[in-house]
Amino acid sequence: MASGTLAALAAKQATKTVPIVFSPAGDPVGSGLVTSLARPGGNVTGLSAFAPELVGKRLELLKQAVPGVSRVAVLWQPGAFGERTEKDTLKRAEVAARDLGVPLQFVEARGPADFDRAFSDMSVARAGALTVLASNMFVSERRRLVDLAAEKQLPAMYSARELVDTGGLMSYGANLADLNRRAATYVDRILKGTKAADLPVEQPTKFELIINLKTAKALGLTIPQSVLGRAD
Known part of the structure; x- marks a missing residue:
């Protein structure tokens, strides 16, 4: 598990074989973590908090x-x-x-x-x-x-x-607790044999307003x- 974009990038540079699940990351494609959200490729996947909309x-x-x-x-x-x-x-x-x-x-x-x-x-x-x-x-x-x-x-x-x-x-953004819970299911699936490259990067579905x-x-x-x- 890697928390945040910078940690995930560092982990990716350190290994090309060990599966890496990030949560959350900013712009996974723009930062170079994955080649696309639908098909991450390589050994990296996870949950993105990035929502420019x-x-x-x-x-x-x-x-x-x-x-x-x-x-x-x-x-x-x-x-x-x-x-x-x-x-x-x-x-x-x-x-x-x-x-x-x-x-x-x-x-x-x-x-x-x-x-x-x-x-x-x-x-x-x-x-x-x-x-x-x-x-x-x-x-x-x-x-x-x-x-x-x-x-x-x-x-x-x-x-x-x-x-x-x-x-x-105030802030409005992805609910990080929800992202981390969903990341745990990715870790479980990888441990059961699914390849990181076959798990699409998921985007936030729950958002929170904090004041x-x-x-x-x-x-x-x-x-x-x-x-x-x-x-x-």
């Missing part, structure tokens, strides 16, 4: 939580996923924002050294809220991201609940009951 849902929930927001900043890391996946995700964000009537400000951060400049750009553009796209780097640097969002008084939506556990406002009410209070934000009622 959720970018629109996150914007919708953020707009509902902060109804008066006039501009939303979108923080993303170029190179976090394959070029095709990145373009698709950014396009989905643009379409969703247009439907919601909310202008977006795309802000790049290639590494932690870009964070201060990125948040300064958000302030200059007068962004009233923030959505952070999926990235292993953002999860690794979650303490600093969450602190900067609090410092700038930005209600923020994240793709991973780890950032909410660290003090972020940190302590952070909402610190931001002076009252989350509408219609949003709270959907939280896990």
